[in-house]
Amino acid sequence: MAEPVRFPNIPLYEGWGAPNRVESDILGLELIAGELPQDLRGCLFRCGPDRQFPSLFKDDIFIDGEGMMHGWYFRDGQVDYKCRWVRNERFLLQEKARRSLFGRYRNRYTNDPSVAGKDQGTANTSAIWHGKKLLALKEDSLPMEVDPYTFEVKGYHNYNGKVNALSMTAHPKFDYAKNELLSFSYQAKGDATTDFLLHVVDASGDIVHQIAFHMPFPAMVHDFAVTDTHFVVPFFPIMTDMEVIKAGGPYYQWHQDKECHVAIVPRRGTADQIQWFKGPACSAGHMMNAFNEGSMLHLDLCLYEGNCFAFFPAYDGSEYKPCPPLLTRMTFDLHHPEAGFSKRVLGPMPSEMPQIDERFVGKPYRYGYTISFAPPRRVSQLGVWDHQTGELKLWNPGPDSSIQEPKFVPRGPGEGNGYLVMPVNRVAENRSDLAVLDAQNVEAGPIALFKMPIRVKASFHGMWVPAQTMQTGLYNFP
Numbered sequence: 001m002a003e004p005v006r007f008p009n010i011p012l013y014e015g016w017g018a019p020n021r022v023e024s025d026i027l028g029l030e031l032i033a034g035e036l037p038q039d040l041r042g043c044l045f046r047c048g049p050d051r052q053f054p055s056l057f058k059d060d061i062f063i064d065g066e067g068m069m070h071g072w073y074f075r076d077g078q079v080d081y082k083c084r085w086v087r088n089e090r091f092l093l094q095e096k097a098r099r100s101l102f103g104r105y106r107n108r109y110t111n112d113p114s115v116a117g118k119d120q121g122t123a124n125t126s127a128i129w130h131g132k133k134l135l136a137l138k139e140d141s142l143p144m145e146v147d148p149y150t151f152e153v154k155g156y157h158n159y160n161g162k163v164n165a166l167s168m169t170a171h172p173k174f175d176y177a178k179n180e181l182l183s184f185s186y187q188a189k190g191d192a193t194t195d196f197l198l199h200v201v202d203a204s205g206d207i208v209h210q211i212a213f214h215m216p217f218p219a220m221v222h223d224f225a226v227t228d229t230h231f232v233v234p235f236f237p238i239m240t241d242m243e244v245i246k247a248g249g250p251y252y253q254w255h256q257d258k259e260c261h262v263a264i265v266p267r268r269g270t271a272d273q274i275q276w277f278k279g280p281a282c283s284a285g286h287m288m289n290a291f292n293e294g295s296m297l298h299l300d301l302c303l304y305e306g307n308c309f310a311f312f313p314a315y316d317g318s319e320y321k322p323c324p325p326l327l328t329r330m331t332f333d334l335h336h337p338e339a340g341f342s343k344r345v346l347g348p349m350p351s352e353m354p355q356i357d358e359r360f361v362g363k364p365y366r367y368g369y370t371i372s373f374a375p376p377r378r379v380s381q382l383g384v385w386d387h388q389t390g391e392l393k394l395w396n397p398g399p400d401s402s403i404q405e406p407k408f409v410p411r412g413p414g415e416g417n418g419y420l421v422m423p424v425n426r427v428a429e430n431r432s433d434l435a436v437l438d439a440q441n442v443e444a445g446p447i448a449l450f451k452m453p454i455r456v457k458a459s460f461h462g463m464w465v466p467a468q469t470m471q472t473g474l475y476n477f478p
């Protein structure tokens, strides 16, 4: 006989954060404002965590939880929606037991003994389409292939055995000009290992180049960046201590007294070509873009002058010091790695989940798109950054509302010529909308707004896949 399901009364599970635990199909979302652009055909895939059952620990953290895939299919003049759990080994084991069996975030030493040696991956962070495969990503595991129309699990994808690692990032980068996917694995040989691998994947899904090296410490590496010529990999001092996790503690801890290290290496280079740049402790979850300018390399990221993850404590027990994420340009002189790097804040508005017109990944670029937190109450708004003029344009989704990560969809030639598509949280109504905006005129508000009768709790990251690409596997953006 299973125990009744009781979610603890903790802030994480209140209001918008309450576990949803519902799979849905909606044929034809209700269009409540504007018109659907006729050239917008394809699917917005996204993935995020939900809680299948109450966590084994009351100090659950919001990035944990079983993966839920979401798809908004733009077809036949309407938008259909589907969400399904990623029914992987962890999910099925817990489904059978009717309770959580896996413990603290990534900490296998806190799991129920009945799942010792089982796969604890959650597949809860992002969804990408590459090599004719839809992949649910989580940085603790290899990519999980799922059916693009049913979200049925097909199994882990290891690139024909070429990934000599236990995991791959949820933040790979696309080079649409070359139809290449750039990716990496960190702690690649298991918990607290320093093994790191960079991968170049061609259009057919084959790994065609790898670079293996060791991190300066067993870091958390959530995101990285690429330029046309180089990989840029920051190692912030958020790290894993084997003794701590064996004792049941947090998987990551913040080390204020350690430097951050940035590895820069040619995309088709070798480990001995890595240039290392060092600087005082800081951190970031997400990168906007990077590009070359002569011998200088610029990396734009949402930088915290401290610990970017409040739920990963300081190793020495010191109190968490809040710090806002500020869009910052780090600059590296490839002729002088010994000089470290410079930093320049690009604007005062705290911002996160940065996106760009991905046709400009790795290239000099003008526009960035973020969730921005505008005063006076740090309301979540859409931010459009113009690096040429320094201007920041905002779209406020309305009272008691916030947005999730905006994805750019190309419409025609020229940077920024496209749409921004994003879920909108209607917090007071406990449900969501899907908004489509003209990326060149966001202040006018949505050109199409679809009402959802349900709540899309948290979908972290995802990808727009044009209808044609779902057939051919190739991206042919204008």
Ligand SMILES: [Fe+2]
Residues within 6 Å of the ligand: 171, 222, 285, 286, 460, 461
């Ligand atoms: Fe992320």
